[in-house]
Amino acid sequence: MMSILGFLLALVVGVFVAPILGGLITGVDRRITARLQSRLGPPILQPFYDVAKLLGKEKLLNNSWQAFCAYVYLVAAATSVVLFFLQSDLLLIFFVQAVGAVFLVIGAMSVPSPYSQIGAQRELIQVLTYEPLLVLVLAGIYVHTGTFKISGIYALEDPMLFKLPLLFLVLGYALTIKLRKSPFDISASAHAHQEIVRGVYTEFSGPYLAILEIAHFYEMVLILGLVSLFWSTSFVGMLVLVALTYLAEILVDNVSSRMTWRWMVSSAWAVGLTLTLINLLSLTM
């Protein structure tokens, strides 16, 4: 059992430090992306300036459920991060995170705008694509460690990556979708002039859009936290693995263009399920 102090520490880190970390990573991401495109890019702190500016804007809504849904998305994202720092059950964390995903979709669907509606439908298809892959990665972790609890992973002697290399690839595949990176920026592209504008985000503005941005910062920390578990035995290993993985994500984002959702579902499932099958069979045999 965790001590009260540990509990409070996890709570503080989860609630306050995580979004700052997420914002910083986004800032770095934007800088690196700009360099890859021969631009200078904004300051590292730009995501925070953006959020601060949005928070100061006038409240503008089409429908009051939007406010409710944005808020639930934030709470779910923060809760899942806190549960992660509490070293709780991975499957549970994943389901709590799904609450946010569902409410984001409900918020987008509650407005009869074609852009947000299409974004919502595509977002659901994205969820449909990455959810099974993540569940299978977690199942693989269970087969290897005998538990779904994160504490069980930290008890391992060797990094999980050696035993679950293919599942790590599957995780990467799923997380590219979750991070809204190209070629999977299907439901909410950050770039304008898309046929869906900003998809699920289209109808959110001002402070409500800021809430969604902050929620996304939390989710980024959760995602990179999951990646770090694959090298749980040393802090340096963790950092290196996370940094390399994220760099790879940025690279993929920049060298690929957005594909259709049909391609996303079929390729992710085909690749993901095959790799999972091989890795799981090699573990259970």
Next chain:
Amino acid sequence: MHSTLMFILIILPFLAAIVCAIVPVKQVRSAVVVATGALLAVASLLLIGKVPFETSFTSMAGLPLASLTQLADFALLGVILYFGWKHKHQGIKALAIAQLVGLFVLEAFVMDHHAANMAFFADPLSLTLVLIISIVGSVICIHAIPYMENHEHHLRLTISRQPRFFAWLVLFLGAMNALVLTNDLLTFYFFFEVTTLCSFMLIGHDGNELATKNSLHALYLNSIGGLALLLGVGFFQIMLGTLNIQEILRLSPNAAYAMLPMALVCIAAFAKSAQAPFQSWLLGAMVAPTPTSALLHSSTMVKAGVYLVLRMAPGFVGTSLSTYVALFGAFTFLATAVLAVSQSNAKRILAYSTVSNLGLIIACAGINTPAAMAAALFLIIFHAVSKALLFLCVGTIEQRIESRDIEDMQGLFVRMPVTATLAVIGVLTMILPPFGMLMGKWMAIESAAANVPVIMMLALGSAITLLYWARWAGLLMSHPLKGGVTPEVQPMLTKYPLVALCGGAVVLSLLSPWIYSALIVPMLNAANAVNPQASFAAPYLSAKGILGADSGVFPVVPLFILLIAGMYLGVRVLKNAQSAREASIYLAGAQSRTDQTPDSFVGPANQPVKVVNANYYLTRLLPEEKVTCWVNTAAVLLALLLVVGGL
């Protein structure tokens, strides 16, 4: 005391059915239905302190039960044969005759002395089912009183058909209670067939061509199940010399060839639970008035099938049959979730989702570990409550908007704020934490994690489930920011059952750690007592509202505290949002400004064109007929594997 409770739970509904059928006064009928429901609910709650017990009666209230059942068995098959003959349905006729012959052979030659008493056995598993049947079932019957009034008004009937409708409805509850409480497999078979007849009568209630056709289809497929069960009964009697269910579970793990009758019993259960390839009867049953669907899906009929598999599960733990049952259930879970995606008819979505969830329960029974059995029981409880709520919501919505297409429910919150909100909560309790269904799924996935084919199917199915539910919930909530919401007026007997079921779904989820200690641990212990070869030790520890084990942890109460705090703040956010300025939807600058309608853009000749949105149903990717064809073929192969593999 036992005999009084048994009388109320089993015989009383039959008597109430007779009163409903012969007294044509509406008020009397309503009073009888409400009173029977209340008595059933009370009796089922009183049963809580009494389990486990085993008892038998030679007669109850002067009725020689066992001999009556034996006679009634032949009469029942005769009635089914009559309907087959009347509607010229060769399949039903052939199956009824086969069962009549089988039953005659069994009674005359195989059974030497079928003890002339009626044996009852109640353990936490049957108690759970009795509670669901008696409480959820009664709530549905009560909701049916105003519903059927409207329904007949809508059909413009001159002579009310409600007497027979309510008669079959309450009789169904009695038959279900008898089925889960009996400890004799032949008696079980009788009540199994009674429920088949009840569903046949209720599905065909409206008497039009489609209703008759679908009711006959249901009777036909369920008769296949009936025949399989009868064969199973016969083989058990021949091989083990007993039809006492507890005896069978004790003997079968060490008996050669006992897996054959077990497999046959499982096939019967699959037919009853509308598992692939039998799912078509439940889909067809959607033509019936909504209370029928609600009853069939949540508290009766299909639950009889999963009950049977769970009841028998300790008898085949560790065998290859168990593996095949797990595969079969997981396959149905996935396949019917895929089928649900292409549906826009609310009742068909609900129907496929029922089949899918029952598949998950059967998969748990097949995985057959203590954690999986616990998951199965949780899923049964929470599915019953949430599904009853959703069906009754759809029924209520359908009577108002005269459509059951979810596309027509867009922005329903404006017209029916209460029912729409209840429906959305119903959907959320099906898919999200911290609600019970999700916890059941969590347990199921955790206990299936090491089984590669099963976990792959569960992972895919679970994601697909989320897709079709979230899509629907999102549609219901769209409404303009200010004004426009009309308060909803509903009759008392319509509103309160809905509110009660919704409250039940939430409160029961909160109580799940205590349900676990009070119902599920005793159930596992009971299974252990019957079959100690399989260790059914309690898989989780329940402390301070947290269910935990070495493998995982689900903090139910902490999550609920968070949910309540979140809801409080959420409602404040919602109120706060009223002060926001109303924006019109984004239309890339092509917004119509001259028009009164804000959701239009400027089209050709400066005419406003209204924006129309619709869900993705992936119908081109997953056409229902084609998918059904593949699913049925695969399911038949799996079912064959089950029977042949059992040998």
